Amino acid sequence: MKRAVESPRAAAWLTFDDRGAPSVAAIGDGAPAGSAWAKLPPIYPEWLGDRTFLAEHPARFSYVVGEMARGIATPRMVVEAVKAGCLGFYGSAGLPLKEIEAGINEIRAGVGAGDAAWGANLIHSPQEPGQEAAIVDLFLKEGVHRVSASAFMRLTADVVRFTALGLERAADGTIRRRNHVFAKVSRAEVAEPFMAPAPHKMLRELVSAGKITEAQADLAAAVPVAADITAESDSGGHTDNRPAAVLFSSLSAARARIAAKHGYDESAIRIGLAGGIATPGAVAAAYQMGAAYVLTGSINQSAVESGLSExxxxxxxxxxxxxxxxxxxxxxxxxxxxxxxxxxxxxxxxxxxxxxxxxxxxxxxxxxxxxxxxxxxxxxxxxxxxxxxxxxxxxxxxxxxxxxxxxxxxxxxxxxxxxxxxxxxxxxxxxxxxxxxxxxxIWCGPAMGAFNEWVAGTTLEPVEARTVRQIALNLLEGAVRVTRAGQLRSAGIAVPPNYFSYTPRLFE
Structure with a gap:
């Protein structure tokens, strides 16, 4: 059983005694002798989450290093996240336009040419009229194709404009996106306008103002404004302190309602989970609930790439x-x-x-x-x-x-x-x-404390050892082991509690 949990990339073979009680008989490719056996297939960190997420965003893992405003999520953090196989968002909210532009150029130089898995933050700015429009203009000019929209209480024309300008009709008739909005929300009523197609009135106003074309308006009327919805539960910064399980369930129900109302498949909208993602158990639980991806925040703020002071x-x-x-x-x-x-x-x-x-x-x-x-x-x-x-x-x-x-x-x-x-x-x-x-x-949720408890006495306890790569790989490796332990328990095997824990180590 220990080998089965510690080797999730290998198949685990179960045999059953005369009473039907299971036990682990072998690990690896070959089936054990006899006919009364069952196979648990391998699990890889790359297999956690929604495969369509990885098809849409060129990352190795369904794992997002989230934006933290005012440059806490630095360009360096984004570059290291991408190199680790994750999607990274630049914490551009609250920064001057010139600094945002310089950060975008630094990221582009660090990740190289092509469509790398990164984006930047667009925060709702009701106190600064024109700020959202100016930032969207910059993103469009600089070719930023992924935006994490946070602290929005309502859908705005600039978010719709960003989405619509990236829509195109493929040869097979499907509508494809070049510009992706990740709507970070903590309430169903805020999520629903992002899950729905853009409002007709807003699209007509954008067309009349010459900001999008008639063809783009027609496409935007047929697809969700945001295909990726980040359920932000009890997180650092702006938060409603919602429990993750309750919020994810609420948003899933909203997705079903909106998809039925507008006649598209629920799979057109992916829901990821943020807030409280700080231990392998939390990561595994998020994926088991059906999260398309997980997003980490507070814990990365303690990493060496963070823009926070030592x-x-x-x-x-x-x-x-x-x-x-x-x-x-x-x-x-x-x-x-x-x-x-x-x-x-x-x-x-x-x-x-x-x-x-x-x-x-x-x-x-x-x-x-x-x-x-x-x-x-x-x-x-x-x-x-x-x-x-x-x-x-x-x-x-x-x-x-x-x-x-x-x-x-x-x-x-x-x-x-x-x-x-x-x-x-x-x-x-x-x-x-x-x-x-x-x-x-210092924006911080209770997950930070859970992370500190998890890494206490390990290689990740010292602040200087915490990098976004080591944090991500340890959480993902731990999550597949927790998932394997859960499979064994579901098969009817009595799995000791310590098999659901994983001690961080340094990855090469």
Whole structure:
């Protein structure tokens, strides 16, 4: 039995006694003597997940190294993910256009010519009008064919434009995609517009504006906007903290409804799973639920290729499953949207929630008590007036209407200064700013703690040994062994619990 679990790439032969009780008789190509036997076929990491995913995206494994915003998922991380046989997404959200362009060129140089399995992040940016359109324009110009669309509460014209401009009719009549949208969602009602064809009204407006052709609009009306839906369960950053099994089931039901309504096969939409993917058992469970692919996030943030500072990565490496908390999101502060962040070693979540409490009460800085004003100044590391001067200069440039409102609305000024602090928290963590450790904003889900527990005492415990390649290959190798142990148990064999565990090792 031990050999059967540890050698999943070899067939396992089962024999049965007079009462029909099974046992493992042999490992390898040859069947054991006698006629009462059954064969468990080999399992390879390359066979986990949906084969159509690998046919559509030129990767070796149905495993995605997910985008982490503001360059935490660096170009180097994407290149190493692709070289390891995975699909990698660049964390381009929140970066200036010039930096995104430079990152794209670095990735292209690293992965070489051809259609390599990589893409970039497009995050919903309601506070910065025109930003989504500018980034989509850049992706189209630079030939970025895969986009992970995150934090979207509704479908936007720029997402539809990206999809439609990549559609073409093949010689056999099928509709093929050059541009792929991975819609990262945590609710069925948000997923359904991405699973459905683009709305007629939106397509007509794009045609009228000369942004897509009539032919492209006709094709977009016949296929889902996104063929790949990433179910984001309890993850770092923007999250609804949904349990993975509940969310995957909900999205699968939504897929069935949408496919029936629009007359296409459910296989036209692949659902992958993210959030909580940090151990071999979690990877195996995701595939067993029917996930087309898995996506890892927080755990890669602790890898050497991460854009997070060494100080931040060391904090992550000490986290346990309970060392996370919810904090206000910088990009949607006023709406009360939250992100999940690392709690251990920082005060960021507590400070962010207190700032949001002041805003929600309707207060302005001037209306606060003296003690509260002092607290805010201490957290900002400067006077409120100095912080507002810097904030105002930026807001006037990116959103003049919002800046004009803030000039006469003290509560709005407080919100904008708070948003600047929250934004800087991520920047301080990225740069490892001395003296600002307590204010580091490090996006992190409880999976980070599970990963740390799994690798404790192994070759992957030191931060300097964690690479996206070693993380991915160990998770996948562990997943096939867990899957094999599950097969043996399903065949009726009593499998000891320790056979469902796998100790990380260094892959050549």
């Amino acid at each position: 100080a931040g990565r060391k904090l992550l490496a000490k986290a346990g499953p309970a060392d996370v908390a919810m904090a206000p999101a910088a990009d949607m502060f006023e709406q009360g949207v939250e992100v999940q962040v690392l709690k251990r070693g920082t005060l960021f979540a507590m400070r962010g929630r207190k700032l949001h409490g002041f805003y929600r009460s309707g207060a302005s800085y001037d209306s606060l008590a003296a003690a509260d004003k002092k607290w805010i100044d201490d957290v900002l590391g400067e006077t409120f007036d100095a912080a507002w001067a810097e904030t105002s200069a930026y807001i006037r440039r990116v959103n003049p209407a919002e800046a004009a409102r803030a000039e006469t609305d003290g509560n709005k000024r407080l919100a904008l200064v708070a948003r600047r602090y929250l934004f800087q928290g991520a920047q301080w963590a990225r740069e490892g700013t001395p003296g600002r450790t307590a204010d580091y904003q």
